[in-house]
Amino acid sequence: MLYTPLSTTDIFPSSEQDFQKRQCISHNGKQLYVEEMEDGQFQVLQLLSTDPEDFMNSDYLPGTILR
Template identity: 55%
Template sequence: MILYTPLSEADIFPQSTDSLTNRQCVTYNGRTMYVEQTSDGSYQLLQLISTDPKDFLDDTYLPGTILN
């Protein structure tokens, strides 16, 4: 079976739900992304979900970026 999706394999077939408690899908500046809440209350970008190639060239949305 072939799935044509911008989501990663781990998002479609999660291993366990225990490790995903701090992760959530949010919209930030009009872009959808998966983020993880850190201990200080900020959010770390895990994955950008977009069909626009220009979004992936923007340094603001690199994985690992801290969002306030």
């Protein structure tokens, strides 16, 4: 039994190749868990922060594309 805030697909990815596309990066001083897309851009999966104010910033919403 796992007690975690992560989704099932984060823990048990569908393939090893999908898992390798995901990484933690620093963007504008914020830690983000992202997935690299085919065109080299990154899609935000999760904001890793303890500051509640960071979650009000629409630049870090899940699904946002970082250029």
